[in-house]
Amino acid sequence: MLAVLRDEGVSKVFGNPGTTELPFVEALARSPEFGYVLGVQEASVVAMADGYARATRRPAFVSLHAAAGLANGLAGLLNANRSRTPLVVTAGQQDRRHLLHDPMLSGDLPGLARAAVKQAVEVQHARDLPVLLRRAFALAVRPPAGPVLLSIPMDLLEEETHVGPPPPRSRRGGTAPAAGWREAAALLAGAAAPAVVAGDGVGRDDALAEMVAVAEALGATVFHQPMNDGVDFPTTHPLYAKTLEPRNSAIRSALDGHDVVFVVGTRAFTAHHYEPGSPIPEGTSVVQLDDDPDEPGRVFPVALGLVGGIRATLAELAGALAGRVRDAPARTEAAGRKHAAGRAALRDRALAAYGDAPMDPLAAVHAVVAGIPDDAVVVEEAITSGVLLRRLLPLRRPRSYVHTVGGGLGHGIGAAVGARLGDPSRPVVAVLGDGCTLFGLQGLWSAARYDVPVVFVVMNNGEYRTLKETVGRRGRIGDGRCAGLDLNPPELDFTEAARFFGVEAVRAGSARQVTEAVAKAVAGGRPFLVDVPVTGAETRPAGAPSR
Template sequence: MRPVEALLSVLRDEGVSTVFGNPGTTELPFVEALAGAPDLTYVLGVQEASVVAMADGYARAVRRPAFVSLHAAAGLANGLVGLLNASRSRTPLVVTAGQQDRRHLVHDPMLSGDLVGLARSAVKHAVEVQHARDLAVLLRRAFAEAVRPPAGPVLLSVPMDLLEEDGPVDPPPARSQLGGAGPAAGWREAAALLAGADRPAIVAGDGVGRADALAELVGVAEALGAVVFHQPMNDGLGFPTTHPLYASALEPRNSAIRAALEGHDVVFVAGARAFTAHHYEPGPPVPEGTSVVQLDDDPAEPGRVFPVALGLTGGIRETLAVLAEALDGRVPQASGRIAVAESAHTAARAALRERALAGYGDAPMDPLAAVHAVDAGLPADAVVVEEAITCGVLLRRLLPLERPRSYVHTVGGGLGSGIGMAVGSRLGDPSRPVVAVLGDGCALFGLQGLWSAARYDVPVVFVVMNNGEYRTLKDTVARRGRLDGFAPGCLDLRPPELDFTEAARFFGVDAVRAGSAEQVTEAVAKAVASGRPVLVDVPVTGREE
């Protein structure tokens, strides 16, 4: 067996059927081998940031590691933003980057470099393969490491000449079957602390969604009658937003988190990576006198940022299941708490919808009205990929999300992921329609992903909230009272006017510009029904009126 054949054998055995990449000369041996492997599909992207974003969305949809092939130092550098996002979002990826021929490296050829050093800060682990006999073993390790908590991307640097070697290597080692984690030790103590709380609250982290544990967390919340917040800038759905106990997503500011949790004597943090604040503020996120019970599958997480009364490490779904069973019927006040929370939840959502409807009108539209109009055009089983920054905050408040994996975001902060992630999400799960809601600035960072959507005819609806400015920066500067100190136009995207329908058509994607809120709803619904990739350009004002 040749080294490249061993590589393909491991991919098949690990369940890989799709390779995301942008090839160069150092990947030619791999690409040539794929030509004779009809069971492995190569999904081409025309820029590596879009390639990694597609793989990220795909991995989340199929719930196993996605495989990515990048080209040398330059291709890896382009893909780093996606790898940083995947690391922060705990998305398992196995990435190979083609290194130059080892016999040529002494001459410092073009595109060569320290690929391991370049990638190290953006991935869980990185290693360069030195011997053909080691390739299959290291690839096996990469797949295992990618899913081991905390999950994330793993990189292998693979020299071109290593793949071209003709000498036989041993068959790949068999794939190991590893058991899942059980309930966390200390769950009984956690149940006692939660049952004894006078005003409990829960923070639902992205780990709940990744573990497919929404139902189990609902059971814990209902047994306690505890209000539930999403972690700041949540990447996915950790709790149904239509549930009477759902409060909101926490704002990514320590002062806002403290205010939301104030008065709760015990807070249960389930599967959340600490509390991600967007900007520095003095003071801790947890109010003084509030006890925290924190559960995570990563043993380094509990107590990492704020002190906890009890830290639990184990399977998130398994631990939530035993907690829900242990707490069931143990808290007589739960039903009364649920009734109070339901009243507040219903009133808040009704007031928000009323405010949105009051803003309906012609373009440029009120942002809250525009996102409400998008929601009105969504089918019930839609997956929403959101990278809209300021409009995204409004969208989160409105979306009635109930089904697991209905919402996709990245807390990584590297812009331009939304288009590629939406394409990968649909490729990974063709059974559900995918609608991407994008800010205009975010869309500009990742426009190349539209080429892949058109090339493979991936039926995704791309909705661009077009306000012509970096609104989130203006809002941040305004809060600091320094807007007058900025050079005119440095936070604006116009002139010229950005018409995203022209950009979409350049890449071969159908497009329409909405002239009113009603047209937004109609355009989204028609685009979903078309079964084609479609972009909807939605002109909005800079802020909610």
């Protein structure tokens, strides 16, 4: 088992050990080339592995404990599955000789995990473990990437049996351009008002430059997919408009007036709530590209579906479209003026709202952004504040933004720790909602234990704001009130929680103090938490423009 892990490039094991993993953790203690990254709760363990896999661009290895430990990690596995993060996960099953007696923590581990992973298998024979482990690593990265589970009984790991040398690692060639790209180039070149929806497949395949080249050749307005997990197009580019809202009506409105839409590397359109109707405006044609053969045409009809390597296909399209659309420079210039004006207006509104705590959320987010260095990786799990962050944060470098479209709360702290462990060359700032922080609070223990220099910024509004906003959009339900949406009283002071886990912290008293605290914490090179008290809703000064 260790020989296969070593050959697969594994240097860190993310885990929370139990009795059924003792043979494995004993072996790790005798193998100093492996580092064991301990989390005190499995949700944090899986989140750390997720962030690490994204930063290193290879599968992360996770060790969970029996049925209960696997259950605690399921939210993280659901996130990884939705975000297409490659993980190889082992869970320690009880001794097979003991299973007949239905012992504590035993259960159908593959059955428990099956809905959250690409494949779940229980190893039955020691001789099969090397092959199944190799197979798990290969399957985890095969499009669509995701987590793979192996359930391994404790007694199997202790067997003395001849298994021979582990099978060698298989090399896989790159993914070829999609068949039909020439036809796609013709459809896109003939569009009068083209648009691009850049999905997370673009960022995962390191295809930003190719995506930019295609958009510039067309002069196409570019949108990020709803709730994008990463940087799929530079947000400072003249053609960049915004992230699409996760509602069919909002997507339809944004795409209205575009006769051809090029959807690239996105899992259809991730709408958060049901709304009737298609996200595609009537009369609009869709060209869809994905490396997952199940995606094109899965949710809405497409004029042309392309299946193949995203980067390779975009490179072919960029070459074929270069200089072909005479209106492209004029379209780019017009889009640039429009988008720059919108961004300037938003910045002016944020600056006008600066003040003391509790702060206007737009002003607070602007203050956070002002303290973040250009080379930072921003891990975002802030829900309502995150929507504002996406509109204000200038993202130029690939892999500068980490989110999970999976929606399982508690991802942010662990993912930020894993991201910094995976790439120590870049500072990491996690922007978190207070509710999300509570779900993943145990991750602070690992940050302190391994002295991982992450800055955790908690947007503390004392309520489940997104639910209140949803109630408002849906109209009155009964008398318009809902139970369980307020976290205060008592007032949550996250500086106290941080210090309990060994992380230094400060509570900001004004927007200016937020910027100073974030910048100082990044430069400090230690784990640090900034508690930012904000109001629930944006408070615009008199005479300020509305949204």
